[in-house]
Amino acid sequence: MILYDTLSGKKKDFKPIKEGEVGIYYCGMTLQEAPHVGHMRAALTADILNRYFEFKGYKVKLLVNFTDIDDKVLESAKLEGKDFRELASFYEEEYTRASERLNIQKPALYPRATQHIKEIIELVERLVEKGFGYEVEGNVFFRVRKFKPYGRLSGKKLDELHIGARVSVDEMKQDPLDFALWKAVKPGEPYWFSPWGKGRPGWHIECSAMSTHYLGETFDIHGGGDDLIFPHHENEIAQAEAATEKPLANYWVHNAMLTIKDEKMSKSLQNFIPINSLLEEYDPNAIRLYLLQAHYRRQLNYNREMLKQASSGWEHIKIFLERTRGYEGKPIASYLEEFEKNMDDDLGTPGAIAFVFDLISKANEVSKNDTGDYRETIYLILGTLGFQIEHEESIALGEVLDKILTLRSDLRKEGNYKMADKIRVVLLEAGIAIEDTRDGTTWRVK
Numbered sequence: 001m002i003l004y005d006t007l008s009g010k011k012k013d014f015k016p017i018k019e020g021e022v023g024i025y026y027c028g029m030t031l032q033e034a035p036h037v038g039h040m041r042a043a044l045t046a047d048i049l050n051r052y053f054e055f056k057g058y059k060v061k062l063l064v065n066f067t068d069i070d071d072k073v074l075e076s077a078k079l080e081g082k083d084f085r086e087l088a089s090f091y092e093e094e095y096t097r098a099s100e101r102l103n104i105q106k107p108a109l110y111p112r113a114t115q116h117i118k119e120i121i122e123l124v125e126r127l128v129e130k131g132f133g134y135e136v137e138g139n140v141f142f143r144v145r146k147f148k149p150y151g152r153l154s155g156k157k158l159d160e161l162h163i164g165a166r167v168s169v170d171e172m173k174q175d176p177l178d179f180a181l182w183k184a185v186k187p188g189e190p191y192w193f194s195p196w197g198k199g200r201p202g203w204h205i206e207c208s209a210m211s212t213h214y215l216g217e218t219f220d221i222h223g224g225g226d227d228l229i230f231p232h233h234e235n236e237i238a239q240a241e242a243a244t245e246k247p248l249a250n251y252w253v254h255n256a257m258l259t260i261k262d263e264k265m266s267k268s269l270q271n272f273i274p275i276n277s278l279l280e281e282y283d284p285n286a287i288r289l290y291l292l293q294a295h296y297r298r299q300l301n302y303n304r305e306m307l308k309q310a311s312s313g314w315e316h317i318k319i320f321l322e323r324t325r326g327y328e329g330k331p332i333a334s335y336l337e338e339f340e341k342n343m344d345d346d347l348g349t350p351g352a353i354a355f356v357f358d359l360i361s362k363a364n365e366v367s368k369n370d371t372g373d374y375r376e377t378i379y380l381i382l383g384t385l386g387f388q389i390e391h392e393e394s395i396a397l398g399e400v401l402d403k404i405l406t407l408r409s410d411l412r413k414e415g416n417y418k419m420a421d422k423i424r425v426v427l428l429e430a431g432i433a434i435e436d437t438r439d440g441t442t443w444r445v446k
Helices: 037-055 071-080 082-100 119-127 158-163 204-213 228-246 275-281 284-292 306-324 334-346 347-365 368-385 398-411 418-430
Strands: 002-005 012-013 021-026 059-064 133-136 139-142 179-184 200-203 221-227 249-255 258-260 430-439 440-445
Touching: 002 249, 002 258, 002 368, 012 059, 012 228, 021 037, 021 179, 021 204, 021 258, 037 059, 037 221, 037 249, 037 258, 037 275, 037 284, 037 368, 059 204, 071 082, 082 275, 119 133, 119 139, 119 179, 119 200, 119 204, 119 228, 139 228, 179 204, 179 228, 200 204, 204 228, 228 249, 228 284, 275 334, 284 306, 284 347, 334 368, 347 368, 368 430, 398 418, 418 430
Parallel strands: 021 059, 021 221, 221 249
Antiparallel strands: 002 012, 133 139, 139 179, 179 200, 430 440
């Protein structure tokens, strides 16, 4: 299995730190707004990593964090007239409900920043002791220039950052490039006690502290949206590696943005699609299909026409599963190998999805006795990709057709060929082709 590693800029063979196990930390949402489709694309990428490693036989420990305290959360809470804890809890519940509907597996843990203040303070103390952190009036900043490899992940150079518009200038900083590890309390803001006085953590230190606390100083995979590469993940690397003198993660996996008219979905631009409104209109499986038909590293523009096509695609899959319900068989090894070939190449879900439709076409051309093997193969692939296949108690299409064909056979035996032919014509109009052979009558979806 190979994964594209953002840090090295190339695909690399996956080799876990501990054989048979994999530790993954994937950056979740900042709890400042309702979860939108862009948030769920990141969650889905983490879900596919989790599910596919499990399919490969690994024991997976996946963490997806929540940022429940930072400038954006406090600003939103103020605007909505709520306590920041109430706001964060409300949006966290919305996120987890949407995840459940999309059949996203719960990670091993959803760590929250406010639950790990102790670990955050301890990490900041280590950085101060090593000379990477310095305190000014209750604030603690990170010395960016002291960490020589800074910029490796994003490919940015310090001289470019010095004049870059993204870097805010604070008179308390020794260098405009430095960023906050700990922020002194401001009037009306929540705070925690620290060696530097009352305050709260900076955004970047939260993830460095939580990931290493649960997964170790070096773990297998760190991931998130590619909008986090700089400055968030760049700063995470600087903080963690300055403190431990070890690589933070062996692989950096980043999903591309879901955009609207080539612009990132965001609250500030007011161009985001709340996932709950989309779930009211579309089957969760259709939304999953829509997102997985594009490779996770490819930017995907939100497109309602493509969503409708994904809905039609899912209906096609459902019809096949309905008409073959009750057909027994075993997964076809060679086809599972083909599925793995797609997925082993940097989670190639587009190829895997196309292969499912190809298998359905093949299954529609084989005899009823062989269809069960195709069904089991497709069923296993869909399950690995996280599609939720319900088992309704209603009569399956296959059972209905078998009864119709039995009736038609009886009519033919009675010599009522006119009615038997009419049944053939009606079925053909419905997209079901039947064929009379010496061994009986078979049927297939056209």
